[in-house]
Amino acid sequence: MENFRLSDQDRATLQFKVTTKLRELILKGEFKMGERLTQEEWAKNLGVSRMPIREALRQLEVEGLVRIEPRRGAIVTPISAEDVEEIYQLRALLEGQAVLKSLPFLDDEDINELERLYEKMIALKEDEKDMEEYMELNAQFHHILREGCPWRRIKGFIDTLWKGIPSYTPSVLSHHLKEAHEEHRLMVEYAKQKNGEKLKEVTENHILRTRDNLLKMIEKSEKIDVE
Amino acid sequence: MENFRLSDQDRATLQFKVTTKLRELILKGEFKMGERLTQEEWAKNLGVSRMPIREALRQLEVEGLVRIEPRRGAIVTPISAEDVEEIYQLRALLEGQAVLKSLPFLDDEDINELERLYEKMIALKEDEKDMEEYMELNAQFHHILREGCPWRRIKGFIDTLWKGIPSYTPSVLSHHLKEAHEEHRLMVEYAKQKNGEKLKEVTENHILRTRDNLLKMIEKSEKIDVE
DNA sequence: TATTATATTTTATACTAGATATAAAAGAGT
DNA sequence: ACTCTTTTATATCTAGTATAAAATATAATA
Secondary structure, eight states: OOOOOOSSTTOOSHHHHHHHHHHHHHHTTOSOTTOEEOHHHHHHHHTSOHHHHHHHHHHHHHTTSEEEETTTEEEEOOOOHHHHHHHHHHHHHHHHHHHHHHGGGOOHHHHHHHHHHHHHHHHOOSSHHHHHHHHHHHHHHHHHHHHTOOOHHHHHHHHHHHHTOOOOOHHHHHTTHHHHHHHHHHHHHHHHHTOHHHHHHHHHHHHHHHHHHHHHHHHHHHHHHHO | OOOOOOSSTTOOSHHHHHHHHHHHHHHTTOSOTTOEEOHHHHHHHHTSOHHHHHHHHHHHHHTTSEEEETTTEEEEOOOOHHHHHHHHHHHHHHHHHHHHHHGGGOOHHHHHHHHHHHHHHHHOOSSHHHHHHHHHHHHHHHHHHHHTOOOHHHHHHHHHHHHTOOOOOHHHHHTTHHHHHHHHHHHHHHHHTTOHHHHHHHHHHHHHHHHHHHHHHHHHHHHHHHO
């Protein structure tokens, strides 16, 4: 009983739920490229009025998942390999900077939490159930690292990028686990040493390597689709 | 008659106008720190219903100008020196990357437009009226430079940062004009040469130097306020 | 009397639903 | 094939209702 962090504030508003639901559907690939998302249709589908849908769409526009044209509506713009490249390269750029600014503000409690999460991650098995858990722990790990950063905007941008990351199958993930574990270990190490520059460096490399692994996987799976 | 660029798409919706208006008011410092912005009050003030206000606030939240607490409403969070530091440092980071990715996609027409804008800027006088013109030309100049970049998200982030920049008095600006002119000249030069790395470098330095000038000015003006 | 707890009123947001305006599509006429 | 009109679909806006938080008043206890 030590973690009081709210999962995402207690945003129990309808608008928040609708945003989460639609984001999930888009990232799962439930919409075709360029498909139009009509407000009334989805209001019916989700059993709410049109306004929460409207507001959700406006937020998803900022996240880059839909494009809104005035008086024309929302057009879904799903994720391509180019998007993965963009998201991860920007994450490297921004999270590198964020952890550097964050580190001086992290206390012993935070560092302990990092280590605890690291231990949990290396203890996981590589089956489907545990990979979901891994995703969650990994997100928490990175979140704590940047949390101390006093810059509001950079944290907002990074959160947006995280929300735009499609969820990948366990097989994709398990391939990069060994490397990821070692990088995470180094990150904890440098955080303990309060070595900001080194922490920034390994964070950037960690994210860029993840990008390379994902792109390789996507390339492979696209080839299989064609055959 | 060669410039068909729409000022910001022809977003003639009420919601767009309201967002623009409220953003302007916040950046002008018309609200006190932490002041609550009630929907109904501003609906009356602007002569519209509450919904366009709601949507505007949600967008301004993403831009970091207000904070929305569920069932409590919008709280204005104005700009501090720390914010200026953050905005310009992030602009350097992101615009540097964006122009690098953009340059290969810029055609001769774009480069000519850059040069034309540069010529216009150096021809301006340093009085108030012309400084407003300078701000506009400068924004267009930077916009064209990054426009070719195929990454949606980075351009969205940069646009957000630009929207959050408070407008400064001519006296602040005129102090850095000579340096800015020289940097802009170099940027045109490197763009012509298709030298992406150099362009990135000078763009970053240009923005960071602007940051330093602004911070010095803010420091000075804050001292005057205290006396 | 002061102070805490509880009930009531007030205020503002979140939501629903209906009216309006606008843009794309279909159809009629040249 | 092209322009103009009509239709239809759908986003945008207004207005009214419900609900939650905050403020105030009332009661109870030390």
